[in-house]
Amino acid sequence: MDDDTGAAVRIPVTVRRIVSLVPSLTESVAATLPGALVGATDWCSHPAGLDVARVRGTKNPDLDAIRRLAPDVVLANAEENRPPDLEALREAGVAVWVTRIETVEEAFASLERMFAVACRTEPPGWLARARQAWRVPFDGPRRTAIVPIWRRPWMVVGRDTFTGDVLRRLGVDNLYAGHPERYPRIPLPELVERRPDLVVLPDEPYAFSETDGPESFPGLRCVPVSGRLLTWYGPSLVEAPALLRAALS
Incomplete structure (x- = not known):
């Protein structure tokens, strides 16, 4: 096979x-x-x-x-x-x-x-439950986001990524989804100037947190989230839609 x-x-x-x-x-x-x-x-x-x-x-x-x-x-x-x-x-x-x-x-x-x-x-049964959990369509207003994954240098989620699709299904459009690279390096001033509705800060691969990351985006709404919920494909898919909707709301 x-x-x-x-x-x-x-x-x-x-x-x-x-x-x-x-x-x-x-x-x-x-x-x-x-x-x-x-x-x-x-x-x-x-x-x-x-x-x-x-x-x-x-x-x-x-x-x-x-x-x-x-x-x-x-x-x-x-x-x-x-x-x-x-x-x-x-x-x-x-x-x-x-x-x-x-x-x-x-x-x-x-x-x-x-x-x-x-x-x-x-x-496994958890896979069927995950499919069901993701069948709930998004029906609210859409928002834009950037998703940093590293700093020094700053890197963000770009094109054709699992993370981008997860967010898209939850009504959040990645501003760098059309970038030629999957994980481009973007200068911090450019990220701030894009003025996204959300700055989504996963705790992996870089361990962004409430105290490490948001200070770089003054005036923007920063949302630290579990990287496991945003980037892992496994049993976490069962709970990811509900938990991420709550965090991003």
């Missing part, structure tokens, strides 16, 4: 050992097949108390450690993980399933395929 990138992946008939290189996929597997998850990155923070082998980060995984875990499949993402690392695992005979997710609908379809094909299990 082909993964989301079109790469052919030979998955064993029975999958008992899974390594995840993406925090949201780690949470997804832990909530669905907890006994099968044997390895995850140092950044995989959910669920709390996850007791599996750690294989460093998404961008610098310990390939030897992964091979020693003898996984039936390694789960990865086209944006989160580096192609050379994934290719090295493939060359070592490891099955690598790569997701590619840029919209909420793609998240549902990709996760369903990942569980059915790469994990050899039925799609």
